[in-house]
Amino acid sequence: MSAKHSSMTGKVVKEGGRILGMIEGDTFYKRVNRTKHLLRKPRRSWALSMRAFSNQVLTHTTFMVFEEEETGCKYRCQTLDFARHGFEIHYEPYEPQLALELKYWEVEDPRARQLALSLGGVDA
Numbered sequence: 001m002s003a004k005h006s007s008m009t010g011k012v013v014k015e016g017g018r019i020l021g022m023i024e025g026d027t028f029y030k031r032v033n034r035t036k037h038l039l040r041k042p043r044r045s046w047a048l049s050m051r052a053f054s055n056q057v058l059t060h061t062t063f064m065v066f067e068e069e070e071t072g073c074k075y076r077c078q079t080l081d082f083a084r085h086g087f088e089i090h091y092e093p094y095e096p097q098l099a100l101e102l103k104y105w106e107v108e109d110p111r112a113r114q115l116a117l118s119l120g121g122v123d124a
Contacts, residue, residue: 011060015052016095026062028079034068039089039099046075047089047099048082058083066105075105 010024021030032038032046039045046066048057057064057079064082066075077100086098 011056013052013056015049020049020052023057023060028057028061028064030064030066031069032066034070034073042089043087043099043101045087045099045101046105047097050088050096050098053082053098072110074108075102076108077105 010022010029012019013021013023013028021028023029030048037046039047048064061079064077064079067073068075081104082098082100085104086100088096089099090096
Protein backbone atom coordinates (compact mmCIF):
# COMPACT_ATOMS: atom_id res chain seq x y z
CA MET A 1 0.00 0.00 0.00
CA SER A 2 1.32 3.45 -0.83
CA ALA A 3 2.28 5.81 1.98
CA LYS A 4 -0.54 8.20 1.16
CA HIS A 5 -3.16 5.49 1.71
CA SER A 6 -1.44 3.69 4.59
CA SER A 7 -3.75 5.08 7.30
CA MET A 8 -6.85 3.64 5.59
CA THR A 9 -7.98 0.10 6.26
CA GLY A 10 -10.74 -0.56 3.71
CA LYS A 11 -10.73 -2.26 0.33
CA VAL A 12 -7.97 -1.06 -1.99
CA VAL A 13 -9.09 0.21 -5.40
CA LYS A 14 -6.40 -0.49 -8.01
CA GLU A 15 -6.11 -0.05 -11.74
CA GLY A 16 -3.11 -1.07 -13.81
CA GLY A 17 -1.16 -1.96 -10.67
CA ARG A 18 -1.61 1.52 -9.19
CA ILE A 19 -3.54 2.24 -6.01
CA LEU A 20 -6.22 4.82 -6.81
CA GLY A 21 -7.96 4.95 -3.46
CA MET A 22 -9.84 2.98 -0.83
CA ILE A 23 -13.39 1.95 -0.12
CA GLU A 24 -14.37 2.21 3.53
CA GLY A 25 -17.99 1.44 4.34
CA ASP A 26 -20.11 3.06 1.65
CA THR A 27 -17.51 5.66 0.63
CA PHE A 28 -14.66 5.73 -1.89
CA TYR A 29 -11.70 7.88 -0.72
CA LYS A 30 -8.98 9.26 -2.97
CA ARG A 31 -6.13 11.55 -1.95
CA VAL A 32 -5.16 13.99 -4.66
CA ASN A 33 -2.59 16.65 -5.38
CA ARG A 34 -4.58 19.65 -6.64
CA THR A 35 -1.74 21.03 -8.74
CA LYS A 36 -1.17 17.70 -10.43
CA HIS A 37 -4.63 16.07 -10.54
CA LEU A 38 -7.27 18.79 -10.86
CA LEU A 39 -8.41 18.99 -14.48
CA ARG A 40 -8.54 22.51 -15.82
CA LYS A 41 -9.68 21.75 -19.37
CA PRO A 42 -12.25 21.27 -20.71
CA ARG A 43 -13.82 22.01 -17.26
CA ARG A 44 -12.42 22.18 -13.73
CA SER A 45 -13.03 18.63 -12.50
CA TRP A 46 -11.83 15.68 -10.48
CA ALA A 47 -11.44 12.43 -12.43
CA LEU A 48 -11.10 8.71 -11.88
CA SER A 49 -10.30 5.76 -14.14
CA MET A 50 -13.50 4.75 -15.94
CA ARG A 51 -12.68 1.07 -15.49
CA ALA A 52 -12.06 1.41 -11.75
CA PHE A 53 -15.19 3.51 -11.34
CA SER A 54 -17.42 1.08 -13.26
CA ASN A 55 -16.00 -2.14 -11.84
CA GLN A 56 -15.21 -1.21 -8.24
CA VAL A 57 -16.59 2.14 -7.10
CA LEU A 58 -20.04 2.41 -8.71
CA THR A 59 -21.28 -0.95 -7.47
CA HIS A 60 -19.87 -0.73 -3.93
CA THR A 61 -20.29 2.87 -2.78
CA THR A 62 -22.83 5.60 -2.17
CA PHE A 63 -20.38 8.49 -1.80
CA MET A 64 -17.00 9.58 -3.13
CA VAL A 65 -14.53 11.82 -1.29
CA PHE A 66 -11.44 13.34 -2.90
CA GLU A 67 -9.09 14.94 -0.35
CA GLU A 68 -6.44 17.45 -1.35
CA GLU A 69 -3.10 16.55 0.17
CA GLU A 70 -1.91 20.17 0.22
CA THR A 71 -4.88 21.83 1.92
CA GLY A 72 -6.95 19.08 3.50
CA CYS A 73 -10.00 20.26 1.51
CA LYS A 74 -12.48 17.42 1.01
CA TYR A 75 -14.70 17.18 -2.06
CA ARG A 76 -17.73 14.92 -1.58
CA CYS A 77 -20.36 13.77 -4.06
CA GLN A 78 -22.84 10.95 -4.45
CA THR A 79 -21.48 8.12 -6.55
CA LEU A 80 -24.61 8.18 -8.72
CA ASP A 81 -24.08 11.91 -9.40
CA PHE A 82 -20.55 11.09 -10.55
CA ALA A 83 -22.06 8.56 -12.97
CA ARG A 84 -24.94 10.82 -14.11
CA HIS A 85 -23.07 14.10 -14.56
CA GLY A 86 -19.56 12.84 -15.28
CA PHE A 87 -17.98 13.21 -18.70
CA GLU A 88 -15.40 11.04 -20.40
CA ILE A 89 -11.87 12.24 -21.08
CA HIS A 90 -8.81 10.44 -22.38
CA TYR A 91 -5.33 11.90 -22.17
CA GLU A 92 -2.66 9.56 -23.50
CA PRO A 93 -0.85 7.60 -22.09
CA TYR A 94 -3.41 7.33 -19.25
CA GLU A 95 -6.50 5.15 -19.31
CA PRO A 96 -9.89 6.75 -20.09
CA GLN A 97 -11.26 8.74 -17.16
CA LEU A 98 -14.65 9.84 -15.95
CA ALA A 99 -14.56 13.42 -14.64
CA LEU A 100 -17.02 15.44 -12.58
CA GLU A 101 -17.05 19.24 -12.57
CA LEU A 102 -16.35 20.98 -9.28
CA LYS A 103 -19.87 22.46 -9.21
CA TYR A 104 -21.26 18.99 -8.36
CA TRP A 105 -19.05 18.47 -5.28
CA GLU A 106 -19.72 19.58 -1.70
CA VAL A 107 -16.52 21.16 -0.38
CA GLU A 108 -15.29 21.04 3.20
CA ASP A 109 -12.37 23.42 3.66
CA PRO A 110 -10.62 23.17 7.05
CA ARG A 111 -8.85 26.47 6.32
CA ALA A 112 -12.21 28.30 6.38
CA ARG A 113 -13.00 26.92 9.86
CA GLN A 114 -9.51 27.82 11.08
CA LEU A 115 -9.91 31.36 9.76
CA ALA A 116 -13.31 31.66 11.46
CA LEU A 117 -11.84 30.40 14.73
CA SER A 118 -8.98 32.89 14.57
CA LEU A 119 -11.49 35.71 13.92
CA GLY A 120 -13.75 34.54 16.74
CA GLY A 121 -16.60 33.65 14.39
CA VAL A 122 -17.08 29.97 15.24
CA ASP A 123 -17.53 28.35 18.64
CA ALA A 124 -14.79 25.83 19.30
